Amino acid sequence: MTHIDRRGFLRAAAIGMVAGGPLAALSARTADASTMVKRAFSPDYGPLSPVKDHTTGLELLKLPRGFEYLTHGWTGDLMSDGRPTPSMHDGMAAFQPSGKLKSQIKGSGKGHWTALVRNHEVSAYSGAFVEPAYNPAAGGGTTTLVFDTRRGEFVHSYASLSGTIRNCAGGPTPWGSWLSCEETTEINGSVRHGYVFEVPHDGIGDARPYREMGRFSHEAVAVDPATGYVYETEDATPSGLYRFRPTVRGDLAQGGLLEMMKIGGGAYTTYADGTGTVYPEIDWVVIDEPDPGPGETSVVQQGIAKGGASFRRLEGAWYHEGKIYIVSTSGGPTGQGQVFEYDLAADTMRVLFASPSATVLNNPDNICVSPRGGIVLCEDGSGVEYLHGLTTDGEIFPFAENAVVIPAGGVRGKSVAPGDYTGSEWCGSTFDSKDGGWLFANIQTPGITFAITGPWENGSL
Numbered sequence: 001m002t003h004i005d006r007r008g009f010l011r012a013a014a015i016g017m018v019a020g021g022p023l024a025a026l027s028a029r030t031a032d033a034s035t036m037v038k039r040a041f042s043p044d045y046g047p048l049s050p051v052k053d054h055t056t057g058l059e060l061l062k063l064p065r066g067f068e069y070l071t072h073g074w075t076g077d078l079m080s081d082g083r084p085t086p087s088m089h090d091g092m093a094a095f096q097p098s099g100k101l102k103s104q105i106k107g108s109g110k111g112h113w114t115a116l117v118r119n120h121e122v123s124a125y126s127g128a129f130v131e132p133a134y135n136p137a138a139g140g141g142t143t144t145l146v147f148d149t150r151r152g153e154f155v156h157s158y159a160s161l162s163g164t165i166r167n168c169a170g171g172p173t174p175w176g177s178w179l180s181c182e183e184t185t186e187i188n189g190s191v192r193h194g195y196v197f198e199v200p201h202d203g204i205g206d207a208r209p210y211r212e213m214g215r216f217s218h219e220a221v222a223v224d225p226a227t228g229y230v231y232e233t234e235d236a237t238p239s240g241l242y243r244f245r246p247t248v249r250g251d252l253a254q255g256g257l258l259e260m261m262k263i264g265g266g267a268y269t270t271y272a273d274g275t276g277t278v279y280p281e282i283d284w285v286v287i288d289e290p291d292p293g294p295g296e297t298s299v300v301q302q303g304i305a306k307g308g309a310s311f312r313r314l315e316g317a318w319y320h321e322g323k324i325y326i327v328s329t330s331g332g333p334t335g336q337g338q339v340f341e342y343d344l345a346a347d348t349m350r351v352l353f354a355s356p357s358a359t360v361l362n363n364p365d366n367i368c369v370s371p372r373g374g375i376v377l378c379e380d381g382s383g384v385e386y387l388h389g390l391t392t393d394g395e396i397f398p399f400a401e402n403a404v405v406i407p408a409g410g411v412r413g414k415s416v417a418p419g420d421y422t423g424s425e426w427c428g429s430t431f432d433s434k435d436g437g438w439l440f441a442n443i444q445t446p447g448i449t450f451a452i453t454g455p456w457e458n459g460s461l
Contacts, residue, residue, distance in 0.1 A: 038359055038360045038361065038397070039391075039395050040398075041064070042397040042399065042459050042460065043395075043397075043459075044391075045064035045066075045389075045397075045455075045458060045459040046064045046065050047064065047065075048064060048400075048401050049063070049065070050062050051063045051067065051068060053070060053071050054068065055070045055071045058407075059403060060404045061400055061401065061402070061403055061404075061450065061452075063399070063400055063401075063452065066454045067452060067453065068454060069450050069453070070152065070153070070451050071448050071449065071450055072145065072154040073447075073449040074411075074414050074448050075416060077415075079143065079158055079159065080156050080157050081157070081159060083129055083130065085143060086120040086139070086143065086159075086447075087122060087446075088120050088121040088123075088140075088447060089119070089120060089442035089444055089447045089449060090118075090119040090167065090168050090169065090428055090444060091118075091119040091167070091170050091171075091181075091427060091428050092116055092117065092118045092427075092428030092429075092440060092441075092442060093116070093117060093170070093171065093172035093430050094115065094116055094430045094433045095114065095116075095178075096114065096115070096433040097113045097114065097115045097202065098176065100202045101146065101156075101201070101202035105156045112148055112151075113148055114146070114147050114434055116144065116145040116147065116440055116449075117143075117178035117180075118143050118145060118428060118449065119142055119168065119180055119428070120141055120142065120167055121140065122166070122167075123139075123140070123166050126139035128162035129141060132204075132207045134163035134164055134191075134197070134207040134208075134209060135193070137188060137189075138162070138164055138188065138193070139165075140162070140166055140167045141159065141161040141162035141163065141167060142161040142167060142178065142205070143157060143160060144158055144199075144201065145157045145449065147432070147438070147440070147451060149435075149437060154451075158204075160199050160203070160204050161180060161197055161204070162207070163207050164182055164193070164195075165193045166184045166193075167181065167182060168181060168182075168218070168235070169183075169219050169315070170196075170218075170220060171220055171223060171318075172223070173223050173230075174223060174250075176200065176201050176202070177200050178199045179196050179197070179199075179221045179223075179230070180196070180197045181197075181218030181219060181232075182195055183217050183219060183235055185215060185216060185217060194215040194216055194218065195210060195211060195215055195218075196209070196210045196214075196218060196221070196232070197209060198210065208253065210252050210253065211291040212244070212255045212257075212291070213232065213256075213258060213290065214258050214290045214291070215290065215299065216234050216236070217236045218233075218234065218235070219233040219234060220232075220315060220317040220318075220366070221233070222317040222324045222326075224319065224324070226344070227245075228246055228249030229243055229244065229245050230243070231324050231326075232317075234299075234300060235314065235315055236300065237311075237313050237330070238269075238300055239313060239314045240299070240300045240304075240308050240310070241309070242258060242259065242299075242303075243261070244257070244259075245257045258290040258299075259285060259286055260285050260287055260299075260300075260302075260303030260308035260309075261283075261284060261308065262282070262284060262308050262309055264279070266306075266308075267307050267308075267309075267310075268310070269309070269310045270310065270340075270351075271310070272333050273331070273332070273338065273351050273354065274354045275351055275352070276350065276351060277350060278350045279349045280348050282349060285303055285306035285308050286306075289302065311328050312330045312331040312335075313328060314326060314328055314329075315327045315329045315365045316364070316367035316368075316377075316378070318369050320369040320373070321373075322344055322345055323341055323342060323344065325339060325340070325342075325367055325369070326339070326341075327364050327365065327366070328340070329364060329365055330363060333356075334354075334356060336356075336358050336360070336361060336362055336363060337354070337361055337362075337363050338354045338355075339351070339352045339353055339354075339367070340352060361379065361388065361396050363379065364377045364378065364379055365377075365378045365379065365425065365426075366427050366429055368430050370431050370439075370461050372456065372457075372461070374456075374460050375389065375390040375460075376389060376399070376429045376439070376461060377389075378425065378427055378428075380426075384401060384422045385401075385425050386399070386400065386402070389460050390460060391460045397460075399461065400441070400450075401422075402422050403422060404421040404422060404424070404443055404448065405419070405420050405421065405422065406418045416446035416447070417446065425443070426442070426443060427441070427442050428441055428442040428449075429441040436456070437453055438453050439453070440452075
C-alpha cells in the first residue's frame with residue numbers, strides 16, 4: 001500500500017478547525033516559565049507507539065493512536081525527471097499548485113494537490129544536479145514534490161535549484177515561491193556563498209543570488225503579506241534579526257534595503273532573556289554593505305556597530321496572523337532556547353517562552369503553525385529526536401519520535417545504508433496547502449520525507 005484514503009478524515013478535520021489555537025493561549029500566559037512542563041505525551045492525542053510506514057512496511061516512526069504516514073523521496077530515489085534525489089533533506093514549505101504545474105503531471109487525474117519545495121543541506125562541492133546552477137561545483141539546492149491530499153500519494157517530483165551550498169531553511173512567499181537560504185559564508189574559488197535564492201513552486205529557479213538581502217549564515221525567512229517585507233534569521237552567535245524592504249513588493253530581484261533590528265537605546269543582547277520579556281522600543285538600522293567580501297566587516301558586525309541587537313543562533317521563523325515567530329535555538333536563561341513573538345502592527349516584540357530546562361525543550365530549531373493555530377517545533381538537541389507540539393496550556397509534548405533504523409539487509413528499492421538514524425534531526429515541518437490535514441516533515445539523514453495524517457482535531461495541532 002502506497003497511499004492513504006482520506007475522504008472520511010477530511011470531513012472530520014473541517015469541523016475541527018478553530019481560530020487562535022495554542023499560540024493565542026500561549027500569548028495570554030504570565031511571565032513565569034517555571035510552570036511549563038514537558039509531558040510524556042499529549043493529553044489529547046495520547047502516548048506514542050510504533051507505526052508502520054505505508055511505503056516500506058517498516059516501523060520508522062512512533063505516533064499517537066490513529067495517526068499514520070507514508071514516506072517518499074528517500075536519498076537516491078529517482079524523481080519524475082529521472083534524477084536521483086539529493087541527500088540532506090532540510091527546510092520545506094507547501095503551496096497550492098498553479099495550472100502550470102498541474103499541466104506537467106500526467107496520468108494522475110484531476111487531483112487534490114499540494115506542492116512542496118524541499119531544501120537539501122549538502123555541503124560538498126560534488127557538482128550541481130540541475131541547470132541553471134549558481135556554482136557548477138556546488139552540490140546543494142532544492143527539489144519539488146507534488147502530493148495528492150485526497151488519494152494520499154506523491155505524484156510528481158523534480159530538481160528545482162542547484163549550484164548552492166548548505167541550503168538549510170528558508171520560507172514561503174505570498175506570491176507562491178520558496179526562498180532557499182544558504183547557511184554559510186564560504187568562498188569556493190572566486191564564488192561567494194551565503195545568499196538567498198528564489199524558487200518558483202511550479203518551475204526551476206534561475207539560480208540568481210539576491211545579494212542585497214545579505215551575505216551571512218542564513219537560516220529561515222518569514223514574509224509579511226501586507227508589506228512584502230522579508231524577515232531573515234541568522235544561525236550564528238552573535239546573530240541579527242534582519243528586515244529586507246524590497247524596492248518592488250513581490251519582486252525581490254529588483255533589490256531593496258537590508259536592515260537589522262535595534263532594541264531600546266542600542267547594542268542590546270537578548271541572550272539571557274526569559275519568558276515574558278517585552279521589547280517595546282523597536283527600531284531598525286541600515287546595513288550599508290549587505291554583500292561583504294573577504295576582509296570586509298560582516299553584516300552582523302555592521303549592525304552591532306550601529307546599535308543592532310544581538311541574538312544567539314536564530315533559526316526557525318514563521319508568519320501567522322500578523323505576527324512572526326522566531327526561534328533562538330540556544331538563547332534564554334538556561335541556553336535551551338527561546339521563541340520570540342514579533343507583532344508587526346504594534347512594532348513590538350517579546351519572549352513568548354524560554355525553555356526553563358532541557359527536560360522541557362532542548363534546543364528548538366524549525367517552527368511551523370498549523371491552519372488550526374497549533375505549534376510544531378523541530379527539536380535539534382541530543383539523543384532520540386522528536387517533533388514536538390505545544391498545548392493550549394503552554395506544555396510541550398512529543399508528537400512524533402524518530403524511530404528510523406535501517407536493517408542489515410537494507411530496504412528493498414532504497415540505496416540508504418543500514419544503521420540507526422534515531423539521532424538524526426527533524427526539519428522542514430509544514431502542513432498541506434489545502435486544509436491542513438497532512439503534516440509533512442523530513443528526517444535529514446538518511447534523507448526521508450514523511451507525510452503524516454490523522455485525527456488532528458482531537459488535540460492542539
